[in-house]
Amino acid sequence: MLSKRIIPCLDVRDGKTTKGIKFKKNVDIGDPVEMARFYYEEGADEIVFYDITASSERRDIMIDVVRRVAEEIFIPFSVGGGIRTIEDMRAVLLAGAEKVSLNTAAVKDPEIISAGAGAFGSQCIVLGMDVKKVEPSEKTPSGYEIVIHGGRTYTGIDALAWAKKAEDLGAGEICLNSIDADGTKQGYEIALTSLISENVNIPVIASGGAGNINHMHDVLKYAKADAALIASIVHYGTYTIKQIKDELHSRGIKVRNTW
């Protein structure tokens, strides 16, 4: 049976990870290629890179990172952040990423999803959704709204309706990030994750709020997430991926535990 995926997320700016990880005697390593290889060897099922390079002139740095990562790791990885056009997608995929993640660009022009799926296949297109809890209203009946610019801008788009629309347009997967839970380490947004995951037929990666293994267990088991995104709990060495997987396995979650 299919395993639930454990996916470390690396933020990259100008070719360096923004938070170095401390492992191997607290050596701080900020090289995304080294970190990707470390997580690959540790048993990550996939890796997400999020490019937060501000200047679009420096995009080539990320493409070079992708190319070097692809030579080192033999599991799927995706790249998001700043991808706006079919040409941006093509560059990242040709450099060796398995998937691209679209977020703001898709909100501004949903047709980019269908164009990307048409050009490269749905399996390459991940919709990144940043979501905030709001009072249910006519515009946002689910009580969850799509936000952009790191949560500073409300779009008036209902999160559930957007997820379904993106699926219809050809997105192959959803990476669902709760802005409310992000960075809190208080657990994933279970209600939101379950709402989206049970109402679309494409895989949903839960993101935002992981503070311990229990949180991961809950989002995978009760919220029916297909995968869990993690960042600081592995970057700062709170747990190794192996510890996470062993614990999840012992609690009845199907994970890949040999590699």
Next chain:
Amino acid sequence: MIAIIDYKAGNLKSVERALKKLGFPCCITHNNEEILGSERIIFPGVGAAGQAIADLRHLGLDEVLRQALETGKPILGICLGAQIILDKSEENSAQCLGLISGDVKLFPSPLFSEENERLKIPHMGWNSVHLVKRHPVLEGIKPADEFYFVHSYYPMPASDKYIIGTTDYGIEFPSIIGYKNLIAMQFHPEKSGTPGLKILKNFCTWNGHYAE
């Protein structure tokens, strides 16, 4: 030299990178002579069956594969390359290559797990393979090893004799098929970590003999 067949079906670079890592020289090509002159063939593919078949025929690669199969050259099909070797596909109602008799089927919907959870389509992520036969290309693969899948259709050979491994996703479907010098897998060995690389390495040293 290993020929990776190029018919615009994507994902070729990742196969090339994996072989490079393993130290086996390879080239991405649709040149018929080059393919027939190669030592072995990898036939990858991502995309839709209808378009893939049209592109293959346009490049004369359907005949090249048929000839390669007859001459005993080791052939490895990956993902779509494990589907369009059958007679026909439910995807685009495509007439396929017919190297193995059987059909390509869409996962039934709705699909449920044994625990009665609704399963999504595509089948995307890591899953294990139950080996029903031994095969030189699968030497050293353990029951717990998992492989990366991403697909909505699966190969269904007309006879069990072509089935080498199966995978459970609501239904038990054939995930590795083959006969003689042809072996094909629904998952992506080039994206499946150490066990996937082991399969590629085994293939790269396989002499093409397989006693069923």
